[in-house]
Amino acid sequence: MIHAAPVRGRAVWIGCVMGVVCGVVSGCSARRHARSAPPAHKANPEASCDDARANAIETLRTLGYAIVASYDAIPRRMTIVAVEKQSTRGRFQATVAVRCDDRDLEVIGGRSAPPPHDQFEEHLRAAWRARGGGRVGPPVTRGGTPTAPVARVDLLSAAEARERFGGDIAAAGLVAAHLALANPTARSYVVSVPLIGLLRPTGDVVRPLPWTGARARLAVSGQSWKPYDEIERELVTDRVLRPGERSSGIILYPAGTYAEVDLVVIDEEEARSERLPPLPIAR
Structure with missing residues (x-):
């Protein structure tokens, strides 16, 4: 059966400064550049689906999407999160599958809509990478x-x-x-x-x-x-x-x-x- 969850919250996209401009500043160290890079992604077979779901939900909320449902499609291996966002251009809905071990995200479906919704996958990829997550892309066909x-x-x-x-x-x-x-x-x-x-x-x-x-x-x-x-x-x-x-x-x-x-x-x-x-x- 479908296990729908109430909307748990809304958040606003918080922009991230992705780099440090060093061209005109002498003595810019490699160490400072290293700190600005996202954490390296590593698969973890022992990873918790609760943690994977929580990270995905927090990332999607940060992008301004409300969570309308979440459930495990395969216990301890894959979890599904459905989201939506209301704007003056209409309501955008999307569904994301989260692989619990390697933190890959699969964007299963979303409504085609004018910008910024047509960049949903691109924005999600950048935000997920910043959290040390894995691949973001569509399902295999x-x-x-x-x-x-x-x-x-x-x-x-x-x-x-x-x-x-x-x-x-x-x-x-x-x-x-x-x-x-x-x-x-x-x-x-x-x-x-x-x-x-x-x-x-x-x-x-x-x-x-x-x-x-x-x-x-x-x-x-x-x-x-x-x-x-x-x-x-x-x-x-x-x-x-x-x-x-x-x-x-x-x-x-x-x-x-x-x-x-x-x-x-x-x-x-x-x-x-x-x-x-x-x-x-x-x-």
């Missing part, structure tokens, strides 16, 4: 069976949704998608629901609603629904998809128009996120 899991996403019609839920989910501000996922590879993959996004025609990534949020929309809609525990059992939950296994279920999103699926899975053995090739939504 692999395509073609059997090197990656295979997925299909269908949006439920009004009739299909009414049969499953007992009411008009569009009137409740929801869209229901059916996910079918197969793993024809020889590797195990972690499927994490918050990493199954839908893309609007504008390119914005919309993440699934947690069940608590979706249930609240159903509750205030004024309609009669099937028992909530029955609906919840239909939903996709976080799981490990082992070689040869299949999985399917329903995912709930805010109402809207969607064009493609942005699906990221995590290689369990390597603790690396992988983005599947662009996936059109079947209708």
Whole structure:
């Protein structure tokens, strides 16, 4: 399930002086230059995921982003942090995966937006390096069976949704998608629901609603629904998809128009996120 956390705080970007100008000042020592450099990055297999998460959260807060969720995708190996920032240009949202041992950051998804949001990865890379962190970059992209899991996403019609839920989910501000996922590879993959996004025609990534949020929309809609525990059992939950296994279920999103699926899975053995090739939504 999705473990959403309340927003823990907001911070303002604090600029860092990255060097010392010595061109016109004689006697500028190598020692002074050495002190201004960021700490060297070293992988630490015994590193704590709590420490990795705390460092990532503090770095993102320093850049002015509010933390909206954090959870372990692979216990003691990889943690996920979701952030957002509101500005006059709109709301920017991004998701970052933190490898606990080598402090690599993988920018899983972010909303395309005008500056300064289009420099999110660049700013994060500089701030993370200053803390002695590892690589910052996008997930690996692999395509073609059997090197990656295979997925299909269908949006439920009004009739299909009414049969499953007992009411008009569009009137409740929801869209229901059916996910079918197969793993024809020889590797195990972690499927994490918050990493199954839908893309609007504008390119914005919309993440699934947690069940608590979706249930609240159903509750205030004024309609009669099937028992909530029955609906919840239909939903996709976080799981490990082992070689040869299949999985399917329903995912709930805010109402809207969607064009493609942005699906990221995590290689369990390597603790690396992988983005599947662009996936059109079947209708």
